[in-house]
Amino acid sequence: MTETNTPAAPTRGPADHEVRDQIVVAATEHFSRYGYEKTTVSDLAKAIGFSKAYIYKFFESKQAIGELICVNCLRQIEVEVAAAIADAKLPPDKLRRLFKASTEASLRLFVQDRKLYEIAASAASERWQAVIAYEERFQALLRELLQEGRQSGDFERKTPLDEAVMSIQLVMRPYLNPLLLQHSLDSTDQAPTLLASLVLRSLSP
Amino acid sequence: MTETNTPAAPTRGPADHEVRDQIVVAATEHFSRYGYEKTTVSDLAKAIGFSKAYIYKFFESKQAIGELICVNCLRQIEVEVAAAIADAKLPPDKLRRLFKASTEASLRLFVQDRKLYEIAASAASERWQAVIAYEERFQALLRELLQEGRQSGDFERKTPLDEAVMSIQLVMRPYLNPLLLQHSLDSTDQAPTLLASLVLRSLSP
Numbered sequence: 072m073t074e075t076n077t078p079a080a081p082t083r084g085p086a087d088h089e090v091r092d093q094i095v096v097a098a099t100e101h102f103s104r105y106g107y108e109k110t111t112v113s114d115l116a117k118a119i120g121f122s123k124a125y126i127y128k129f130f131e132s133k134q135a136i137g138e139l140i141c142v143n144c145l146r147q148i149e150v151e152v153a154a155a156i157a158d159a160k161l162p163p164d165k166l167r168r169l170f171k172a173s174t175e176a177s178l179r180l181f182v183q184d185r186k187l188y189e190i191a192a193s194a195a196s197e198r199w200q201a202v203i204a205y206e207e208r209f210q211a212l213l214r215e216l217l218q219e220g221r222q223s224g225d226f227e228r229k230t231p232l233d234e235a236v237m238s239i240q241l242v243m244r245p246y247l248n249p250l251l252l253q254h255s256l257d258s259t260d261q262a263p264t265l266l267a268s269l270v271l272r273s274l275s276p
Numbered sequence: 277m278t279e280t281n282t283p284a285a286p287t288r289g290p291a292d293h294e295v296r297d298q299i300v301v302a303a304t305e306h307f308s309r310y311g312y313e314k315t316t317v318s319d320l321a322k323a324i325g326f327s328k329a330y331i332y333k334f335f336e337s338k339q340a341i342g343e344l345i346c347v348n349c350l351r352q353i354e355v356e357v358a359a360a361i362a363d364a365k366l367p368p369d370k371l372r373r374l375f376k377a378s379t380e381a382s383l384r385l386f387v388q389d390r391k392l393y394e395i396a397a398s399a400a401s402e403r404w405q406a407v408i409a410y411e412e413r414f415q416a417l418l419r420e421l422l423q424e425g426r427q428s429g430d431f432e433r434k435t436p437l438d439e440a441v442m443s444i445q446l447v448m449r450p451y452l453n454p455l456l457l458q459h460s461l462d463s464t465d466q467a468p469t470l471l472a473s474l475v476l477r478s479l480s481p
Contacts, residue, residue, distance in 0.1 A: 087330050165447065179301070185363040196459075200421075226478075234470065234473070235474075237466075238470040238473065238474040241463060241467050241470060241471055242441060242471070242474065244450065244463075245456060250457050251450060251459050252458070254400075254456050258446060261442075265443040265446060266443060268480045269440075269443040269475070270474070270478070272432075272435065272478035273474045274477075
């Protein structure tokens, strides 16, 4: 994930971020057809019509490209979850929507879109930085939501906040982590509702 | 899983169930070295020193042998869980022990004992009869425990019993199903305690 900070030779070509975007779009397309694991940077270069060296000018490795695709994908999930929560007023309703929207977005992006599954699976099993940061932001969102509910009197206050956050994250894990999600497909319809209800019962004052 | 019910020719050899046991023991040993998926009934016959036809006299397929190994393994988990619960008096304590003992037994039998993992994984993904029956018995145990706690006044009675049972089963799934368990190893230490506490909060009257 290094940026080329050294000034490039004067050029009238596209800006760096445009080339990076172009590579990411082409790589996403290529990975979707031939798989992430099997593709090398040479394959990618040939397919895009760039030299391998030119791609390495923008990305230090295949994983660096994969990470950017992964970052985009995780950001998309967060945007959808935020939109789903924004409509709700009360903390319990927000929690229900959090379960539902995050399961649905993960399902669509990780599983139904097979081109992203392989990258998401590598990211999750190798614990890429993008995944760790995503999980931390998810945890922060959950913490914020619980604090809001504790202040409004909707949620109990006896359980240490850290413990409540951590245990709810464990409950949601099979529907957020692509490695578990692929083996949870028979419960993605019912689970968000059932589990949100169970968690809300556990939070009742 | 067919039994050879036709009377065999008069013989002073071992009883059928002894031969079946002998095949299962040898097969477990063989699968552990060479893997379940890769091994054929011919390989197995050669390794045990039986003819292929003789093995087919007792088992209709490799899966039938795998199912018996799987049944033994699941029975072992149930024995350990029952023993762990038997020591406890109060329903909440029983539930804690159910979480802990079933996670530990699944971990040891499915994951640490690599020879069983491959069979357990096939059993879980192909939903063998042994797995379905095991899940049903697990559900029945959970239902019994909840009813006991409702009668003793330890657990709330508002939530429909079916819903409570189903949602708790979903919470425990990552630690019981070998396909999910293999991706949950970083949380098997803490999760049983944290999740049992969350579930007990959800059950408080």
